[in-house]
Amino acid sequence: MILYNSWFFMLFDPYFCSMESTLDVALTPDMLSFEAFQKSVLEDYRIAIMSREVSLLGRREVLTGKAKFGIFGDGKEIAQIALAKSFQKGDFRSGYYRDQTLMFAMGTSNVEDYFAQLYSDVENDPYSGGKNMNAHFATAFVNDKGEWNDLVNRYNITADIAPTAGQMARALGLAFASKCFKNSKHKNLFSHLSNDGREVCFCTIGDASTSEGHFWEVINAAGVLQVPLAVVVYDDGYGISVPTKLQTTKGSISEALKGLQKESNTNGIKIYTVKGWDYAAMCEVFEQGVSYTRDTYTPVVFHVQELTQPQGHSTSGSHERYKTTERLQWEREWDGIKKMREWLLLNELSNETDLQQFEADVKQSVRVSKLAAWEKYMAPIKAKIQEGLALVSSGLQDDDLIMVQELTHDLVSNREPLKRDIFRSFHLVIEKLPNHPNKKAVLDFLLSYHQEQAPYYSKNLYNEGPKSTLKVQGVPAIFNADAVTLNGYEILNHYFDELFTAHPAVYAFGEDLGNIGDVNQGFAGLQVKHGVDRIFDTGIREQSIMGQAHGMALRGLRPIAEIQYLDYLLYGLQTLSDDVSTIHYRSNGQQSSPVIIRTRGHRLEGIFHSGSPMGVILNALRGMYVCVPRNMVQAVGMYNTLLEGNDPALLIECLNGYRLKEQMPTNLMSFRVPLGVPEIIKQGSDITIVSYGSTLRIIEDAALRLQEMDIDCEIVDVQTLLPFDIHHQVLESLKKTNRILFVDEDVPGGASAYMYQQVLEVQGGYRWLDATARTLSSKAHRPAYASDGDYFSKPNTEEIIEKVKEMMAE
Helix, strand or coil: CCCCHHHHHHHCCHHHHCCCCCCCCCCCCCCCHHHHHHHHHHHHHHHHHHHHHHHHHHHHHHHCCCCCCCCCCCCCHHHHHHHHCCCCCCCEEECCCCCHHHHHHHCCCCHHHHHHHHCCCCCCCCCCCCCCCCCCCCCCCECCCCCECCCCCCCEECCCCCCCCHHHHHHHHHHHHHHHHHHCCCHHHHCCCCCCCCCCEEEEEEHHHHHCHHHHHHHHHHHHHCCCEEEEEECCCEECCEEHHHCCHHHCHHHHCHHHECCCCCCCEEEEEEECCCHHHHHHHHHHHHHHHHHHCCCEEEEEECCCCCCCCCCCCCHHHCCCHHHHHHHHHCCHHHHHHHHHHHCCCCCHHHHHHHHHHHHHHHHHHHHHHHHHHHHHHHHHHHHHHHHHHCCCCHHHHHHHHHHCHHHHHCCCCCHHHHHHHHHHHHHHCCCCCCHHHHHHHHHHHHHHHHHHHHCCCCCCCCCCHHHCCCECCCCCCCCCEEEHHHHHHHHHHHHHHHCCCEEEEECCCCCCCCCCCCCCCHHHHHCCCCEEECCCCHHHHHHHHHHHHHCCCEEEEECCCHHHHHHHHHHHHHHHHHHHHHCCCCCCCCCEEEEEECCCCCHHHCCCCHHHHHHHCECEEEECCCCHHHHHHHHHHHHHCCCCEEEEEEHHHCCCEEECCCCCCCCECCCCCCEEEECCCCEEEEECCCHHHHHHHHHHHHHCCCCCEEEEECCEEECCCCCCHHHHHHHHHCCEEEECCCCCCCHHHHHHHHHHHHCCHHHHCCCCCEEECCCCCCCCCHHHHHHHHCCCHHHHHHHHHHHHCC
């Protein structure tokens, strides 16, 4: 035998013996240690064969039209089986779409569920409810009430996203949360969320995706922060068709990262390299590296080299187009499963006859599970077709019946019908036979079916249960007669002080937020009082700040992460748009990320501090709430509301409001500003002016001057853009004034057009107009610098007055 000596020691290692497997292996006094080792290895080989067959059959399902698209983990099987041995209960995975074998090895996925997602089965896909493409996994972090589950005693899989390297930012936060829990003075409150911070985050990524900025930003941040992050880079030599030499400096990510290698008395990372076909070596290296990061909090990077991709990148193309004959031959020879099979035979762990039967049995079990998933998916669709056919055929004779048979022929003969085919076919019948005797019953059938199915595809964009932020009731601010008057930033400072005293799960961080208390002093002095572990500075790295907050929130903490100025949000937009705002939707309500992204904007001056890319935000962040307070007291009420719910939000404070005087409420910690509920800040009868944030002060100035012209303006502060006016209060104002103007400092077609569409179209406001509704926005360019640049670039008082006079004269 040529077994690795370490394997025999591992048999007696409590860590190795405690690994869970779908094959029950227990070391008993009457069992030879070799027998346990043999069973464990054969179970690993079974999972590898199973996963490869899933990939082969999955590709076939796509190419024959039974599934829309497929991307698979073939070639990565052996590496992922070895990695699974180091994944412990309580750990987290932030991976990508080739991790199917890892999921199978840990028991967090099975073949039938995998194919249910491939078929987009909304009722049987347990990861996304049919919303996400195949190999995008998730486990439940929250229950139906929005409460966090016990995350310590389960394997935790964050809902996957497809954008390359998008998983990196979230992984930083998941690992950083372990450090937060470890350092917390309130560990007893978090015992169901962390075991004293012993959890590792496993982040898997393809080698080509390490070229993305996300990867480098996160690796640098992790090296600075020192968190238990294990990054596994699967290197198969290509990024679709582009070879590694065109992707990575020195043609090797481990070589390129060497400058970040941790040395004595420095921070940094530890780098491991291993061959992706070497099962025994990977088991050793992964165990060593993961234990190291778990114990020391030094991030580790595993560069898994010489992997193959037997079917190419995806079902969208063939790798024969860009790989040489020699490369294809090498991949066949060095396929990880082939090498593991040779190793099994060489070490007499099995024989050729047994292996052939073993492999055949495993492949057959995959086919059985695939068929079961297909039958579950198709049975209700076919039953619905038969129900509809009975309705459209009933009461017809001769030519009409023949026409129905012709119109439904494709539907009936289709072996893989879709739900949309049902709607098309039966609607065509009614269109061609408008006097169909069963017309009402058919239309009722289609309506009922649509009402049954449509919610599957739309639900859970936001929390819908008890932790929905929209269910937080408003509580008015209370001001005593002798209420103290303070600068806006001082009110925020008092609030954050009380918040951190009362809520140990709240953390705050960002550029310049810790030591100096943020550039506008909202956190002044609070780091000293509440600790550097809860209020702290970060580097200039907006993308990973967003991911750091996202990962912490997924683990049950309540981070307030700062983007210093609103226009810097673009640096972190991908994480917010593709990950944070979609997490609840794409996990089908199983995961929530109640991050609060704090920033400041409005009336900023200069091209690169324009401050109001609201159109971008509104279109990119559906799934987050967008709060636009006009002052700091209002901001406090919104913070209180957001902290009661489980939904992510962007809160934009007014930069020019920090030194405006405001009265301090007596119920600073308990008052709530309900989301989606506008506030009328001036009653009027002639025209409704709708806006938000700092622009309202310019509108108020204009309204005073218009009042002297006998024009009575009603001013509505929408308070939040997402959600927007859920009770249609703006419409009620319009019904009174019959004229409406939307004012905004975003570019034309931005937030002003959005508000216009919501009121005029969604709320039906066009019915109440006596004059054409108008929008008044900034100019099409970004604002020019300085106060005159602001005046001529954005809506100003005189522009508002002239626009209102024009509307009143119409």
